[in-house]
Amino acid sequence: MKRYEPEQIEPKWQRVWEEARAFNVPNPDPGAPTAENHWYQLEMLPYPSGPSLHMGHVLNYTMGDVQTHVRRRSGWHVVRPMGWDAFGLPAENAAIREGRHPRETIERNIGTMRAQMKRLGWAIDWDREVAAHQPTFYRWTQWLFQQFVAHDLCYRREGPVNWCPNDQTVIANEYVVDGRCERCGAEVELRNMTQWFMRTTAYADELLEYPGADWPEKTKAIQRNWIGRSDGAEVLFRVDELDLDIPVFTTRPDTLFGATFFVVAPEHAFVEAHASQEARTYAKHAGAKRTEERAADTEKTGVFTGHYATNPVNGERLPIWVADYVLMDYGTGAIMAVPAHDERDAQFAATFGLAVVQVIDEDGKLVNSDRFDGMPAEDAKRAIVAALEADGRGKATVNYRLRDWSVSRQRYWGCPIPFIHCERCGVVPVPEDELPVILPDIEDYAPKGKSPLASNEEYMNVDCPKCGGPAQRDPDTMDTFVDSSWYFIRYVDPHNHEAAFDRDVVDYWMPVSQYIGGIDHSTGHLLYSRFFVKAMNDWGMLGFREPFARLFHQGWVQLGGTKMSKTKGNVEGPDATVDAYGADAVRLYILFMGPADQDMEWTPEGVEGIVRFLRRLWRVVHDVAERAPAAGPGDTQLTRTAHRTIAKVTDDVLRRFQFHTPISAVMELVNELADDPVAPDARFAAETAVSLIQPYAPHIAEELWTVLGHERLWEQAWPVADPAALEQDTFELVVQVNGKVRDRFEVSADLSDDELVQRALASERVQAHVNGVTVRKTIVVPRKLVNIVVG
Numbered sequence: 202m203k204r205y206e207p208e209q210i211e212p213k214w215q216r217v218w219e220e221a222r223a224f225n226v227p228n229p230d231p232g233a234p235t236a237e238n239h240w241y242q243l244e245m246l247p248y249p250s251g252p253s254l255h256m257g258h259v260l261n262y263t264m265g266d267v268q269t270h271v272r273r274r275s276g277w278h279v280v281r282p283m284g285w286d287a288f289g290l291p292a293e294n295a296a297i298r299e300g301r302h303p304r305e306t307i308e309r310n311i312g313t314m315r316a317q318m319k320r321l322g323w324a325i326d327w328d329r330e331v332a333a334h335q336p337t338f339y340r341w342t343q344w345l346f347q348q349f350v351a352h353d354l355c356y357r358r359e360g361p362v363n364w365c366p367n368d369q370t371v372i373a374n375e376y377v378v379d380g381r382c383e384r385c386g387a388e389v390e391l392r393n394m395t396q397w398f399m400r401t402t403a404y405a406d407e408l409l410e411y412p413g414a415d416w417p418e419k420t421k422a423i424q425r426n427w428i429g430r431s432d433g434a435e436v437l438f439r440v441d442e443l444d445l446d447i448p449v450f451t452t453r454p455d456t457l458f459g460a461t462f463f464v465v466a467p468e469h470a471f472v473e474a475h476a477s478q479e480a481r482t483y484a485k486h487a488g489a490k491r492t493e494e495r496a497a498d499t500e501k502t503g504v505f506t507g508h509y510a511t512n513p514v515n516g517e518r519l520p521i522w523v524a525d526y527v528l529m530d531y532g533t534g535a536i537m538a539v540p541a542h543d544e545r546d547a548q549f550a551a552t553f554g555l556a557v558v559q560v561i562d563e564d565g566k567l568v569n570s571d572r573f574d575g576m577p578a579e580d581a582k583r584a585i586v587a588a589l590e591a592d593g594r595g596k597a598t599v600n601y602r603l604r605d606w607s608v609s610r611q612r613y614w615g616c617p618i619p620f621i622h623c624e625r626c627g628v629v630p631v632p633e634d635e636l637p638v639i640l641p642d643i644e645d646y647a648p649k650g651k652s653p654l655a656s657n658e659e660y661m662n663v664d665c666p667k668c669g670g671p672a673q674r675d676p677d678t679m680d681t682f683v684d685s686s687w688y689f690i691r692y693v694d695p696h697n698h699e700a701a702f703d704r705d706v707v708d709y710w711m712p713v714s715q716y717i718g719g720i721d722h723s724t725g726h727l728l729y730s731r732f733f734v735k736a737m738n739d740w741g742m743l744g745f746r747e748p749f750a751r752l753f754h755q756g757w758v759q760l761g762g763t764k765m766s767k768t769k770g771n772v773e774g775p776d777a778t779v780d781a782y783g784a785d786a787v788r789l790y791i792l793f794m795g796p797a798d799q800d801m802e803w804t805p806e807g808v809e810g811i812v813r814f815l816r817r818l819w820r821v822v823h824d825v826a827e828r829a830p831a832a833g834p835g836d837t838q839l840t841r842t843a844h845r846t847i848a849k850v851t852d853d854v855l856r857r858f859q860f861h862t863p864i865s866a867v868m869e870l871v872n873e874l875a876d877d878p879v880a881p882d883a884r885f886a887a888e889t890a891v892s893l894i895q896p897y898a899p900h901i902a903e904e905l906w907t908v909l910g911h912e913r914l915w916e917q918a919w920p921v922a923d924p925a926a927l928e929q930d931t932f933e934l935v936v937q938v939n940g941k942v943r944d945r946f947e948v949s950a951d952l953s954d955d956e957l958v959q960r961a962l963a964s965e966r967v968q969a970h971v972n973g974v975t976v977r978k979t980i981v982v983p984r985k986l987v988n989i990v991v992g
């Protein structure tokens with residue numbers, strides 16, 4: 202018997218698969234009938250910003266690989282592509298740290314990671330490889346960007362945006378966490394800038410629902426909370442002396458009679474235009490504070506503006522204050538303050554000695570509310586809004602927390618924005634036949650607070666496509682999340698030079714059957730991708746409205762108790778462990794550590810238990826191949842265990858999405874086989890074990906398959922459990938009382954003698970004959986009967 206040497210067999214089988222093009226899956230021919238059993242297996246693509254894959258990637262891609270193999274061998278038409286999220290800040294920052302050009306760093310890292318992926322033996326269709334920084338890809342990112350603009354779903358406007366002083370660029374709301382840049386941790390500042398925005402809010406309502414998409418409840422909850430729909434009313438408060446209306450959004454129109462003062466945010470236009478000098482000075486300082494500081498439950502501050510607003514329901518004049526506890530980005534940036542029924546208003550009223558009027562009693566009915574007194578609050582909401590509507594002073598409305606997605610970045614390493622600014626014609630799209638706008642190679646790409654491309658005159662100065670006069674390119678680049686909002690569609694049709702993709706091909710494969718990736722992308726990538734697909738569906742480009750039919754979030758792979766990540770610097774790559782133990786051991790171990798949706802601690806030493814299992818499998822299968830009789834499966838315990846294992850592995854992987862329990866099940870089968878490797882059905886059990894472990898450990902499985910005298914396991918049909926063999930684990934128990942048959946029923950073959958007696962005595966028919974008499978003894982005939990002797 203040869204020794205188990207993964208360093209010999211793994212490269213060998215990888216060559217075989219590559220030469221056989223085992224995992225390259227062409228698209229169906231145009232006009233071919235649509236098969237129902239197609240499967241698009243996708244895991245979130247990596248950022249090639251680091252020099253190596255980390256164990257979190259290894260977990261995700263091995264899960265995807267197991268799905269891919271089991272589905273393929275179960276008769277599914279499976280596509281499983283891979284690519285690189287190559288543009289963006291992480292890549293550019295890595296290049297800056299190394300003092301190289303981002304293209305150089307990125308392409309080197311891609312080369313390393315691709316080699317690591319091949320070395321792990323993942324069944325990837327490399328013909329479909331896509332990288333965001335390749336002009337063949339970003340040509341279509343630019344084309345799509347222009348489509349969004351043409352459909353008024355992308356626009357330019359001036360407004361407050363989040364500025365990261367460290368990364369020197371605008372970042373999206375979705376990537377500001379607790380007031381800090383998600384990438385670098387720097388405190389984010391608000392700046393007024395003219396920027397491109399994607400109109401995600403156009404789909405705010407639809408994004409709350411997930412028709413046909415089987416997503417985790419918690420992810421849906423995170424997205425719904427981020428979108429933050431609240432139903433209420435917009436109410437106009439009149440400032441008589443200035444002859445103007447200030448609109449207010451409230452979710453509590455039932456409390457309008459309880460308003461005793463009025464507050465505007467420091468950034469509200471009213472302050473600059475009409476407030477007292479003291480109020481304007483306060484606003485300047487308060488507005489510069491961070492949102493969390495302002496929202497925190499600290500002492501309330503504010504200044505009276507010198508004006509009054511009239512409450513439209515009762516004509517009361519409410520003093521208008523400016524205070525930093527009111528935020529400009531919620532509602533209209535102005536509120537009616539109801540201290541009796543709002544805690545923060547109450548704190549403010551207490552600080553400044555303002556009136557408090559209760560308008561809802563303990564029974565939830567209105568008081569001090571004129572003709573609405575006695576009405577339940579829910580009814581009063583509708584009645585008061587109706588009254589305001591009749592007077593033209595308000596209307597029912599919906600407010601969202603979601604804001605449009607800012608996509609301009611003042612950085613170099615991204616997709617150029619395909620628009621030209623002309624003094625005469627305004628903002629003009631680059632003509633389609635001139636796409637892509639190529640990102641020029643420049644020496645000095647370091648962030649400087651304005652886009653590095655702006656100082657490249659050769660790039661910037663162009664003729665206006667409309668009037669031919671002198672014009673300038675847009676110097677910004679796109680947020681890298683624009684690239685990842687559609688990469689999964691390009692994978693399906695990656696070599697299309699005529700269009701971004703062909704609708705028929707995309708409709709054949711998509712939506713993605715199973716997506717695997719981090720829950721940390723819930724409010725960013727996963728939301729943006731849904732927005733992209735809904736828009737493209739509305740334009741008739743594709744035939745579905747949700748990109749990802751099923752979604753699974755892996756747990757974090759931790760090292761020393763914290764999540765492995767480049768920013769934490771505790772990344773462990775797979776290379777050393779593959780060197781020491783082989784790819785199959787690493788693949789098995791990463792899935793054996795526990796349920797894949799829970800956090801797990803990576804300990805390189807833990808692999809050794811898996812290596813022992815692989816050596817044992819190797820020995821036992823060789824033993825069987827040499828010594829076991831050629832007979833087919835027989836009706837023995839080993840055959841039944843094999844069928845039970847098939848049923849369990851199949852159900853766990855395909856239905857339960859469990860990856861660690863199948864490994865234990867195959868281990869048990871191998872143990873049982875090792876006890877009797879010359880049994881009549883040992884060959885069947887060995888073939889079953891090898892076949893079932895193939896999705897996890899494809900190299901050793903392929904090798905052992907040939908030892909058992911077969912070929913090309915990767916394309917063998919997935920084993921199917923024989924229901925009869927599963928059922929043979931029960932038998933019909935005959936129950937006698939004093940030798941006479943009184944009952945018979947099915948029981949599990951696993952039951953002990955004592956348990957069989959308990960079941961026999963519990964039978965109603967038997968009870969009739971043993972009640973009131975003494976059971977003197979019981980006789981058990983294995984797998985047959987229980988005789989109860991009474992008297």
Ligand SMILES: [Zn+2]
Binds near residue numbers: 365366
């Ligand atoms: Zn930053």
Ligand SMILES: [Zn+2]
Binds near residue numbers: 624626627665668672
């Ligand atoms: Zn022009």
